[in-house]
Amino acid sequence: MRYGDFLSLCERSPLPVCRLFGDAVLPTCHLNPYKAGVAFFVNLPDFVISIIALLVTLYLGFRAHRRLDAVGFQIMADGSFASILSIVVSTAIIFIGFGYMAADTAFGISSGLKPKPSDPLYSPGLFTMYLVFPLVALAVYITAQSIIVVKYLAVRLPLIWLFSSLICFAVAQALLFAASKKICTGSNNKIDGAFFATLLDSAAVFCIYGFWTSITEDDTEEYEGGFKY
16 A cells, blocks of 8 residues: 555545545445434444544543643643643644645645546545544654653553553554454444444543543542542
């Protein structure tokens, strides 16, 4: 597989990014739609899991302001307005940047990123942003947090949360990229790897929250903090 080529990935996996290439490639196993009255829903289980995960994530974000950092050299206190704002701003920047790249790839806004007709699934820029950048960011985060926990906090138990998150993420990607077709055919086209990937990615986020609560303190005396050690 060439770097930047989505052909084999889109044939094996139901990646949302593949829709940017139109009908140039389709998954080899298609999900059957769920019928509800006159409406039809494709991949309904994945949609339901996504909604539940979103609601739980919003709830965890709401609870974040109650926690105080336990790492003395931090620039901004965990859970503070400035800390949460920095996350929102950085997320918005990445979202806008990726959104533009996706739109340019699909519609040829600047004609710089849209694949050539002779090679309709070749997009190195989109490949880098969609697949490589998240892996690099993950590696940097895991490394930095491991150093903080081991060297500065001198504890080990929070690493269980951290590496549990990493395991969930790794298994999710394996199911999405390597086993999606087998899951699809084995379930008679009812679910595919995206369902389990969403479930495990959500579990990874919850583990990260568990990791964070295990190295921070609550600012209310009555809160016991279920994730604390």
